[in-house]
Amino acid sequence: xxxxxxxxxxxxxxxxxxxxxxxxxxxxxxxxxxxxxxxxxxxxxxxxxxxxxxxxxxxxxxxxxxxxxxxxxxxxxxxxxxxxxxxxxxxxxxxxxxxxxxxxxxxxxxxxxxxxxxxxxxxxxxxxxxxxxxxxxxxxxxxxxxxxxxxxxxxxxxxxxxxxxxxxxxxxxxxxxxxxxxxxxxxxxxxxxxxxxxxxxxxxxxxxxxxxxxxxxxxxxxxxxxxxxxxxxxxxxxxxxxxxxxxxxxxxxxxxxxxxxxxxxxxxxxxxxxxxxxxxxxxxxxxxxxxxxxxxxxxxxxxxxxx
Amino acid sequence: xxxxxxxxxxxxxxxxxxxxxxxxxxxxxxxxxxxxxxxxxxxxxxxxxxxxxxxxxxxxxxxxxxxxxxxxxxxxxxxxxxxxxxxxxxxxxxxxxxxxxxxxxxxxxxxxxxxxxxxxxxxxxxxxxxxxxxxxxxxxxxxxxxxxxxxxxxxxxxxxxxxxxxxxxxxxxxxxxxxxxxxxxxxxxxxxxxxxxxxxxxxxxxxxxxxxxxxxxxxxxxxxxxxxxxxxxxxxxxxxxxxxxxxxxxxxxxxxxxxxxxxxxxxxxxxxxxxxxxxxxxxxxxxxxxxxxxxxxxxxxxxxxxx
Numbered sequence: 001x002x003x004x005x006x007x008x009x010x011x012x013x014x015x016x017x018x019x020x021x022x023x024x025x026x027x028x029x030x031x032x033x034x035x036x037x038x039x040x041x042x043x044x045x046x047x048x049x050x051x052x053x054x055x056x057x058x059x060x061x062x063x064x065x066x067x068x069x070x071x072x073x074x075x076x077x078x079x080x081x082x083x084x085x086x087x088x089x090x091x092x093x094x095x096x097x098x099x100x101x102x103x104x105x106x107x108x109x110x111x112x113x114x115x116x117x118x119x120x121x122x123x124x125x126x127x128x129x130x131x132x133x134x135x136x137x138x139x140x141x142x143x144x145x146x147x148x149x150x151x152x153x154x155x156x157x158x159x160x161x162x163x164x165x166x167x168x169x170x171x172x173x174x175x176x177x178x179x180x181x182x183x184x185x186x187x188x189x190x191x192x193x194x195x196x197x198x199x200x201x202x203x204x205x206x207x208x209x210x211x212x213x214x215x216x217x218x219x220x221x222x223x224x225x226x227x228x229x230x231x232x233x234x235x236x237x238x239x240x241x242x243x244x245x246x247x248x249x250x251x252x253x254x255x256x257x258x259x260x261x262x263x264x265x266x267x268x269x270x271x272x273x274x275x276x277x278x279x280x281x282x283x284x285x286x287x288x289x290x291x292x293x294x295x296x297x298x299x300x301x302x303x304x305x306x307x
Numbered sequence: 308x309x310x311x312x313x314x315x316x317x318x319x320x321x322x323x324x325x326x327x328x329x330x331x332x333x334x335x336x337x338x339x340x341x342x343x344x345x346x347x348x349x350x351x352x353x354x355x356x357x358x359x360x361x362x363x364x365x366x367x368x369x370x371x372x373x374x375x376x377x378x379x380x381x382x383x384x385x386x387x388x389x390x391x392x393x394x395x396x397x398x399x400x401x402x403x404x405x406x407x408x409x410x411x412x413x414x415x416x417x418x419x420x421x422x423x424x425x426x427x428x429x430x431x432x433x434x435x436x437x438x439x440x441x442x443x444x445x446x447x448x449x450x451x452x453x454x455x456x457x458x459x460x461x462x463x464x465x466x467x468x469x470x471x472x473x474x475x476x477x478x479x480x481x482x483x484x485x486x487x488x489x490x491x492x493x494x495x496x497x498x499x500x501x502x503x504x505x506x507x508x509x510x511x512x513x514x515x516x517x518x519x520x521x522x523x524x525x526x527x528x529x530x531x532x533x534x535x536x537x538x539x540x541x542x543x544x545x546x547x548x549x550x551x552x553x554x555x556x557x558x559x560x561x562x563x564x565x566x567x568x569x570x571x572x573x574x575x576x577x578x579x580x581x582x583x584x585x586x587x588x589x590x591x592x593x594x595x596x597x598x599x600x601x602x603x604x605x606x607x608x609x610x611x612x613x614x
Contacts, residue, residue, distance in 0.1 A: 004604065006600075035607060037603055053603075053604070053607075097600065097604075098604070182600075189592075242585075242589060243588065243589065246588075246589050246590075260590055261590070262590050262591070262592040263589050263590050263591055263592065264591065264592050264593065265591065265595055265598055267598065268598055268599070268600045268603070269595060269598050269599055269600065270599075270600050270601070271578060271582075271599050271600065271601040271602075274581065274582050274585040274586075274595055274599070275578075275581050275585070277584070277585035277588060277589055278549075278581040278582070278584035278585045278588075279581075280588075281550065281553075281584060281585075281587075281588040282549060282550065282553050282570050282584055283553075283567055283568070283569050283570050284569070284570055284571065284572065285496075285569040285570065285571050286571065288572055288576060288581055291572055291574065291575055291576050292575070292576055292577075292578050292581070293313075293404065293489075293575045293576065293577050293578065294577070294578040294601060294602075294605060295578075295601075296344055296360075296575070297311065297360070297404075297405070297605060297608075297609075298601060298604060298605060298608070300342060300360075301604075301605070301608030301609065302604075302608065
């Protein structure tokens with residue numbers, strides 16, 4: 001395994017456990033080199049998120065198999081759920097992890113898009129770093145109108161798919177494939193029950209309303225704790241780092257007489273995001289990454305596997 | 308490789324490069340499972356430090372071979388160097404890295420000690436976590452008197468070796484073997500050229516003079532930078548963490564009107580030491596370790612190797 005890439009397909013089924021399991025396993029059974037790291041389902045959303053790790057060719061093969069399995073099991077014409085979706089397999093991002101670049105992931109997204117169109121007659125849109133035009137970068141734009149509005153949307157020249165026919169797959173709709181930086185889900189909890197404070201801080205830090213370029217944020221009420229939370233998606237921790245967002249939230253909260261009582265990372269986090277925070281606060285003069293013992297172990301582990 | 312342990316022999320030869328290389332390689336050639344991560348030599352000290360990684364049995368075999376090679380190449384009776392030393396191979400600490408405990412390392416130290424005594428008639432002292440009495444915990448105590456004073460010291464009942472004869476090996480003296488926590492060499496640079504400030508801060512944080520339990524520190528003048536440095540050895544970052552020492556240095560420096568201009572880690576650092584600093588400053592409510600992507604990669608890499 002020379003390079004390591006993460007692939008996180010979002011599938012429009014979150015209620016039938018046996019079906020979810022079969023779809024998740026189909027990617028692993030397609031051949032060696034694909035590992036299922038995590039899977040979570042949401043019944044309200046009627047949606048599941050799988051996290052795979054592997055090398056590029058193995059992931060393209062695995063994701064092709066996964067879409068095939070999903071098209072057998074899922075019929076979007078009868079699918080209902082709280083989460084917006086365009087396809088039976090709604091979105092498949094590739095994320096570079098180790099020894100791989102964004103460009104590598106863009107190439108994989110295109111390869112997979114072509115494979116899905118050729119094999120299943122499925123329309124495919126490319127998004128984020130793989131997008132063929134600026135208005136396709138944002139997933140929300142591509143998904144607007146959802147499955148139910150897709151047939152009409154596809155008739156517009158601006159929304160011709162990047163691969164496959166200009167009509168929805170009858171059961172599977174369309175799939176959005178792309179490449180992006182690792183995403184960190186990061187929540188900061190405030191010592192107040194006043195949702196307006198969290199909302200105001202979310203507005204201050206998010207890109208949409210004048211905040212940081214790679215931050216999405218909203219205020220959330222934590223009923224059981226009697227607190228509120230600034231719920232954040234960090235879409236590029238290298239360019240907008242954790243510590244900078246944390247310090248801005250802290251400063252904005254204090255302006256309202258409110259303290260940050262804690263923070264939490266949801267799901268996986270790349271080690272360099274935490275090294276960056278340590279380096280900032282400890283005023284380290286050099287990036288500590290090359291000196292981290294565990295990085296040397298990873299180098300050894302994955303270089304010996306490449307032989 | 309189910310468990311991973313670091314082993315850092317300090318060898319009393321730092322001038323003859325070919326000899327140093329032969330001794331370093333002897334541990335790797337003794338059999339599979341031992342990797343040489345790093346080696347550094349100091350000509351003034353006439354001493355070399357090797358960092359190996361491996362599983363326990365392979366390291367015991369490798370270190371036994373290394374001591375054999377060193378006894379052939381080095382004669383302490385003619386050895387001169389600035390660094391205090393008791394043996395041709397002066398000290399061999401085992402440090403747990405992954406899937407291993409301090410107790411595992413203590414067991415390895417005893418196994419190696421017995422092996423060196425049986426094979427070479429070499430006296431061996433156990434130190435730090437492996438010490439057989441409190442006065443043997445501190446390496447400086449065990450090494451007091453050095454090779455030149457060893458014959459007399461060994462006649463005292465209190466300094467009978469833990470393994471082997473109560474007389475120095477004629478060429479190799481005695482070897483000190485033990486188990487300890489990972490050590491972090493950490494320097495904090497101050498915006499002043501006044502060495503007295505660094506000395507005073509070092510005194511405030513080091514264990515010897517009333518500071519933190521697992522801190523050794525001294526003031527150092529950085530001539531080229533026109534600054535001074537608090538040079539620190541963190542001997543247990545879990546119990547005395549980086550951020551706490553950094554904040555104390557910062558506070559003590561500000562009391563003298565001096566700012567911390569930067570800090571640096573020398574050599575290797577375990578990732579959890581940096582995660583701990585990030586968690587402190589970001590006020591994380593949970594240890595981020597289990598959520599770190601690279602930790603999942605390490606689990607995969609080393610669990611698959613164990614099969």
